[in-house]
Amino acid sequence: MNKERWDGRYREETYAYGEGPNAFFNTWLPKFEPKSILMPADGEGRNGVYAASSGWQVTAFDLSSEGKAKAMQLASRKQVSLDYIVGDFAEIEFEENSFDAIGLIYAHFPAEKKAEFHQKLHTYLKPGGVVIFEAFSKNHLPYKQANPRVGGPGNMDVAFSIEEIQAYFPNYSPLLLEEAVVELNEGKYHVGQGSVIRFVGRK
Secondary structure: OOHHHHHHHHOOOOOOOOOOOOHHHHHHHHHOOOOEEEEEOOOOOHHHHHHHHOOOEEEEEEOOHHHHHHHHHHHHHHOOOOEEEEOOHHHOOOOOOOEEEEEEEOOOOOHHHHHHHHHHHHHHEEEEEEEEEEEEEOOOHHHHHHOHHHOOOOOHHHOEOHHHHHHHOOOOEEEEEEEEEEEEEEOOOEEEEEEEEEEEEEO
16 A cells, blocks of 8 residues: 555544554563564554553654554553654664664565565664564465455565565574464454464564
8 A cells, every 4th residue: 555545544533453552562562671662664553652651662653644643642642652753664764773672563565675674674673672573474365355354465465474574584583483363353454364474583
């Protein structure tokens, strides 16, 4: 989806994927000491705001200015703050070894940019830092065809395989790496069974 489509989705009054955090992120984030975390493609901020509410210093980014507006509203209601940048990841730069954690929750990038973007993210993570990742797998399409309400990309080239995660985050100590069928209940656009890749790894 391009910027205009995301802006359109996030302009809706309700939160597209709900106001609460992703269940997998909610399970794993508390296992680590709150420090600095980068939240790429954070949309309306449900996960970034949750991390900030849990004591993390949050830097988030997304293509959508409408997403940022909703994220800042949510942060205000939860009485937390986060640094939210609007822009294309191809043009956003951070210092190497800047973050103690990266939260990648349904952060689907263009297929031709996937390897480059994840390798950039790898450089931004401090040694000893952790990645918490959940996104649709390449085997998700039959689930989306059976139930369009579960959402997910139309082009499975932007979805993930276990082998891709191993290539993007080489030599990490995996705390978890799996493909799983899960029941999603996130707002109006992630409802039902889907096939996902889940990864928690330490650099």
